[in-house]
Amino acid sequence: MxxxxxxxxxxxxxxxxxxxxxxxxxxxxxxxxxxxxxxxxxxPPRPTKPSSKCESGWTRVQRLSGGWCVKVFAGLTNQPQAESICAQNGARLSAVESSQERETIAELGRVLMTTSSTWKFGSLRTGIKRNTLNSPFYVTDGNAKDLNAVKWSHAEPNQGSYNGGGNNCGMMWLWVPGGRQVQQRVHGEFFSMVCHITWNDRFRGFVCGKSAV
Missing domain, CATH: 1.20.5 (Single alpha-helices involved in coiled-coils or other helix-helix interfaces)
Structure with a gap:
């Protein structure tokens, strides 16, 4: 037991x-x-990047480096004068880095042209130039990656010159129905023209750009 x-x-x-x-x-x-x-x-929550914004009156576009703010100004200026006005606004005379940016600037230019003047065709000075007729074009805004988004109209850039200067600045053509046709230029595309002179024969403007903050 x-x-x-x-x-x-x-x-x-x-x-x-x-x-x-x-x-x-x-x-x-x-x-x-x-x-x-x-x-x-x-x-854990993923860290988020702060959104970059543009001040009132400027339009944000996206570049590889981040947000880029653009604004179109009306003005009868040559290239150095346009560059100076952009600098006064904390910006640079702007080029384009994408087709979307090019179309955005063309639309901003069209709206400004048709609301501030009676012109139906004109041009915008941009941050695109070359040093001589035989040298390549380059961007001058210090931010655009390259010239791949620049779309030249037929037979552009041309090799013309006027009054001691070559057609060494790249400009954007603006046009709406009823506007005068000039050569084979197309709205929103680029052509080359002299840098040091401008004329009061159409709408004239320029586009400035700066980094978003």
């Missing part, structure tokens, strides 16, 4: 030990699942 009691007691203790071991194993598995991303711990 005494031996039977000892046997039963030993069996009970063994069963209790097995139960404890099983519970410990289950707890370890739960901890492993928690720390290995098993769905128990919420993911």
């Amino acid at each position: 005494r031996n039977l009691v000892i046997f039963l007691l030993f069996g009970t203790l063994f069963a209790i030990g097995e139960s404890i071991i099983i519970r410990d194993d289950s707890s370890d598995s739960h901890e492993s699942s928690y720390y290995s991303g098993g769905g128990h711990r919420p993911k």
